[in-house]
Structures are given as C-alpha cells and as structure tokens.
Amino acid sequence: MSLKVLFIGQYDVSLNISIAELELICGLSQKPDITIDVFAPFNTESLRLLNDSGVNTIPGKLPEGFDLQFIESIKTLQADHEYDIIHCYHSRILRHVIFAIKRTPVKLVTYLGAMSVHWHDPTAYFSFLNPRVDAVICNSRRVLTHFKKQFFGKSKTKAHLIYKGYSTAWFDDITAIDRESMNIPDKALMVTLAGTYSKVKGIEYFIKSQQYLPEDLSIYYVIMGHGTDSKTLKDLVLQMPFPDRIQLLGYREDAKRIVKASDIYAQTSLKEGFGRSLSEAVSMAKPVIITKTVGFSEVIETEVSGLIIPPKQPRAIAEAIVKLKNATFRQQMGLKAKTHFEQHFNSQNTIDKTYQLYQSLINE
Structure with a gap:
C-alpha cells in the first residue's frame, strides 16, 4: 500500500x-511506495522541479496570522485524501495544522533548525511541544540536545537528528564575482561572513577582530545579509584601524558569487544550528572559521577541515585568519571539508533517513 504524504x-x-x-x-517521490502532494505557494522554478519528478502540486497561500480559512483548507485536504503523514516545514504554519488534524490518525512531522x-x-x-506533533x-x-531538554519522559523520543542534505554540485556553476568590482585587490585575503544581522550572529566580534590582525597583511572583510548595513555596524567599523577594508553590503542576491570569490568563510555566531550559509561555503570548498557554539562544528575537524574557535573572542578570530594565510593550506582544508560534507551530509542520506522515519511512525 502506498504511503500518502502531504508536504x-x-x-x-x-x-x-x-x-x-x-x-x-x-527524492522521496522516487520511492516506490510513496505518493506525495505539496501544498504551498510556488514560483516557476520550484514548480518545474516538482512536476518533473511527478510530484502533485497544490497551489495555496500560507497564513500570516491566525487564519481559520487556512485551517479549513487543510481539514478538507486531509478529509479528501486521508494522508498518512503531514510534513510541515514552518513553525508559523504548524499551529494551524495542529488545529486542522485534531481527531484524525494522520502523523505530523515538522522541522526545527534553531535552539528557539x-x-x-x-x-x-x-507548536513544537504540542502532544499532537509526532516527530520533530x-x-x-x-x-x-537542546530540544530534548524541553521535554519530559517518553516525549523525548519525538526528536530525531536528520541533517539537511546538500549536493555540492548545486554550486559548481556559480561564477566568482570579480574582486575588482568590489575594490578588493587580487592578492589580498578576502574573508566573508553572511547572515541576517542580530546580536546572536556575533558580527560585532568579527568586526572587532581586525584590531588584532598584523598590519602588514592585506585582509578584507565582506559582511552581507539583511541588516548588515545598519548604522550600528557602520559606526563600529569606523572605530577600526582599517575601516576601508571592511565592507557592509546588506542583502545581496549575488551572495554566493561573493563567497565563491573569497578565500575564507567565517561564522562567529554565539549560537546557531546547522547554518545554510556554512553548508554553501563548504560546498564551494572554502575553508571555514566557526565558533564552537555553531551546530556546524559537528562537520568540522579542527585544524584539518576547518578551524573552531570560542565565541565572543575577536583575538581568536584574528589568529584563525592568520593561520589560513597560506594559500595551499587553505585549499587543502577547503577540499577536505567539501569531501567530508559530500560523504556524510548529502541529499541522499537525508532522503533515506526521512523515509525511515516515516516508516517507523506508520509502524508504531
């Protein structure tokens, strides 16, 4: 009997x-015993990918606030199709789905990417701690580890570790941006950091690390993401010894091209989950500097495939950058990280482990 899943x-x-x-x-749709429907707003690219794989798409609008009409639409879908599993990807949708599936046998799976x-x-x-949620x-x-601490007793078994798989091939065709267009010399060391600005990202510590860099090294920082061009960060940059070597770009559509052109990728967060930007940087064979409070530290073997440093330590950031000044060492480290990532954190692993989770839920 085919397993019916609604994403x-x-x-x-x-x-x-x-x-x-x-x-x-x-990937799941290619399993012989799964039928998948996807309810979502789509763009042309996502529709093409899903339809080419034979996935049935159901266009729909997601709620902004609490939305009774959305709840009714999920109720109707469940009544009409009798799904075995609903896989819900966003927390703001989760509470609606919980209301919609009350008194139905469908299993509810959701995703958690942060210690929130x-x-x-x-x-x-x-949402996540509701008894109606079957697997997170x-x-x-x-x-x-953090999420399990929020539960008591048997409920801890609802938490499952499945890494979000990536294919490094997705990034093969990305062309590095021309450094000259960014006013960065070709021989300079270019260090990038990407992320939406918030205190937890530790961007201030990254900026302050410039104070501890040797003056004879030409090192440029490129910081991008929503809010990274804020007045707060601009004022901090002006206090640094070489403010002209720190670029605050804000949100950039071409962020991956900028990372591709860089020599080092840094993530100096005070706490963070796996991190999409880190996955992308490693997929492009960039050596990474990360704080030990970032979930991605599970991927990195320090001094071999990256450098792991303590949080809130500008001097440690600077010392790690200087360690990577040798181009051959950087390239070797980046390639080792990419190879390890390909072997253990690829898309097929994620597909297979998610499929196994579905089977275990249905067989409970």
Whole structure:
C-alpha cells in the first residue's frame, strides 16, 4: 500500500533558499511506495522541479496570522485524501495544522533548525511541544540536545537528528564575482561572513577582530545579509584601524558569487544550528572559521577541515585568519571539508533517513 504524504512549505522564494527541501521531496517521490502532494505557494522554478519528478502540486497561500480559512483548507485536504503523514516545514504554519488534524490518525512531522524552543514559553505548546506533533526533525546534534531538554519522559523520543542534505554540485556553476568590482585587490585575503544581522550572529566580534590582525597583511572583510548595513555596524567599523577594508553590503542576491570569490568563510555566531550559509561555503570548498557554539562544528575537524574557535573572542578570530594565510593550506582544508560534507551530509542520506522515519511512525 502506498504511503500518502502531504508536504506544506513555502516555495515561492529563491531556489537558493528552498533547494534542499525541494530535493528531499523529489527524492522521496522516487520511492516506490510513496505518493506525495505539496501544498504551498510556488514560483516557476520550484514548480518545474516538482512536476518533473511527478510530484502533485497544490497551489495555496500560507497564513500570516491566525487564519481559520487556512485551517479549513487543510481539514478538507486531509478529509479528501486521508494522508498518512503531514510534513510541515514552518513553525508559523504548524499551529494551524495542529488545529486542522485534531481527531484524525494522520502523523505530523515538522522541522526545527534553531535552539528557539523553550519549555517555559507557553506558545511552544501550540507548536513544537504540542502532544499532537509526532516527530520533530532537528538539523544538528546541538539543536537535538537542546530540544530534548524541553521535554519530559517518553516525549523525548519525538526528536530525531536528520541533517539537511546538500549536493555540492548545486554550486559548481556559480561564477566568482570579480574582486575588482568590489575594490578588493587580487592578492589580498578576502574573508566573508553572511547572515541576517542580530546580536546572536556575533558580527560585532568579527568586526572587532581586525584590531588584532598584523598590519602588514592585506585582509578584507565582506559582511552581507539583511541588516548588515545598519548604522550600528557602520559606526563600529569606523572605530577600526582599517575601516576601508571592511565592507557592509546588506542583502545581496549575488551572495554566493561573493563567497565563491573569497578565500575564507567565517561564522562567529554565539549560537546557531546547522547554518545554510556554512553548508554553501563548504560546498564551494572554502575553508571555514566557526565558533564552537555553531551546530556546524559537528562537520568540522579542527585544524584539518576547518578551524573552531570560542565565541565572543575577536583575538581568536584574528589568529584563525592568520593561520589560513597560506594559500595551499587553505585549499587543502577547503577540499577536505567539501569531501567530508559530500560523504556524510548529502541529499541522499537525508532522503533515506526521512523515509525511515516515516516508516517507523506508520509502524508504531
């Protein structure tokens, strides 16, 4: 008997953001005993990928706030199709789905990519900590450990570690941006950091690390992502010894081209899950510097495939950058990280482990 699965997600965004989820859906659809429907807003690229894999797409709008009409639409879908599993990718949708499937036997699976759920937060019991949720896929061991601490007793078994798989081939055709267009000398060391600006990203510590760099080394920092061009960060840059060597770009559509042109990728977060930007950088064979509080540290063997440093330590960031000044050492480290990533964190592993999770839920 075919297993019927409904995915609910958001696929009208850039393919760069949604590709891992779409590859998972397409891969699962090739299993002989699974039929998949996807309810979501779509763009042309996501529709083409899904339809080419034979996935049935159901266009629909996702709720902004609490939306009774959306709940009714999920109720109707479940009544009409009698899905065995609903796989819900976004927390703001999750509470709606929980209401929609009350008193139905369907299994509910969701995804958690950050350490953002806490037992003392009442709203968590309308989403991830709700008894109606059957399985929560955590994208790193750090997130898994944190999430299990929010449960009591047998409920801890709801948490499952499945890394979000990537194919490094997705990044083969990306062309590096011309450094001259960014006013960065070819022989300079270019270090990039990408992420939406917030205190937890530790961007201030990254900027302050310039104070500890040797003056005779030409090192440029490129920081990009929503909010990274804020006045707060601009004022901080002006206090650094070489403010002209720190670029605050804000959001960039060509962020991957910039990473491809860089020599080193840094992520200096105070805490974080697996991190899409890190996965992309490693897929492009970039050596990475990360804090030990980042879930991606599970991928890196320090001094071999990357450098792991303590958080909130500008001097440690600078010292790690200087360690990577040798081009041959950088290239070797980047290639080792990419090879390890390909072997252990690829899309097929994610597809197979998600399939196994589905089977275990149905056989309970």
